[in-house]
Amino acid sequence: MSTLVDHYLLQLKTFLPAKQRDDIAAELRESISSAVEERERELGRLLTDDEVNGLLRGFGHPMVVAGRYLPMQQLIGPDVFPLYWYVMQAVLIVIAVVGGLMVGIALLTAPRAMQAALQVAVTFWWFALQVAACVTLSFAALDYCNARFSFLDKFDARDVSAGVWSVRGAPLSAIPRADTVFEIATTVILLFWWVEWLVFPSAWLGVVLRLSPAIEAFFYPVVALCIVELMRLGVDLVRPYRTVPRVALRLVLNLAWLTVFVLAYRTEGLVEIAEIVRSENPERVLWMAQVSMSIALFGCASVTAILAATDVVRLVRR
């Protein structure tokens, strides 16, 4: 009997904080002994190992029992969790879609299709893990701040019509949360790629491509724009309605992005060859990459111009 109980308590003690370990184990030992003795009195004999095991099962798994002695801890509490889960799912879906497209392109165009696709998939898998960690840490920080400063409890319904960022006047309209999360995901992908934390594999094209020094002039402006953009989107996430100052800020940011895209489009040689792996015609691959980059920049500039125009219309129609 004693061996089973000893083993049970030994396991339990490993999960307990050192200061309380012996005290809690002594109390539980006493309780188990009382239960065993009472049962033995009822049966008029010593308990078998199976019967002692049955008693211990009634106490619960050592890890579970020990866990109940520890203070309630959670990384992200129930107040913030629904938004966290929504953002996590949405961001991962966007990354999965972008990653899936890249895998598809690799499968269709790369000489060693499977190898290239696997390389792209692994890159996106690691990227998704990093983003998931960032999202989790951000929401853990939000939850910690909420627990410390109770800012969600200090909610004031009047904020919707006269709150932060709104100066005066009613909100213009609601912002769909899916739009905000999509923008966050794409901005994070852009930022990570820009600072080279996310590297799109290009070796399967036969050459390794990289951004040329011509891009240096844009480096800090783009980083700054991404950070301001993420802060703005963070506000949109918590307060999903448009107000005049926030639309005005978005207009300013869109115009700044538009300027960057146009200047980048007009700059020649944004992409260069870092290494030739096995391509017979590296110049052609480079030309294709530069054309793709120009098309992408043109597309981004067009979309940004439309968004800026939308902002102007919103402000004028107010």
Add this chain to the structure above:
Amino acid sequence: MPSELIDKLRLELRRGSLTVAVLAQLRAEHYGYTLRKALAELGLEIDEGTLYPLLRRLESQGLLTSEWREEDKREKRFYRLSPEGRTILKQLLDEWRALNRALDNIV
């Protein structure tokens, strides 16, 4: 699913009641084992894995006091309601009765 749901709802219903029951029962001194038996005899089953951590938590909140003492040739930890616990219990019981009255009116 319905049985899981009822288990979950029952657990939520019991959670607050257990604290009140334990505090009320500890108006007289008990050690863990006899406390559990006393509650069971009065119709409230509580497993050890829940009871002992609850006792510790209530003690750390200052609602219980405890001391190790020998009884029947074994060291046992005896718990008793603290003066602060007595005040809190009174307030909890008032709340409990008000809740019961409200629920009786509703159902």
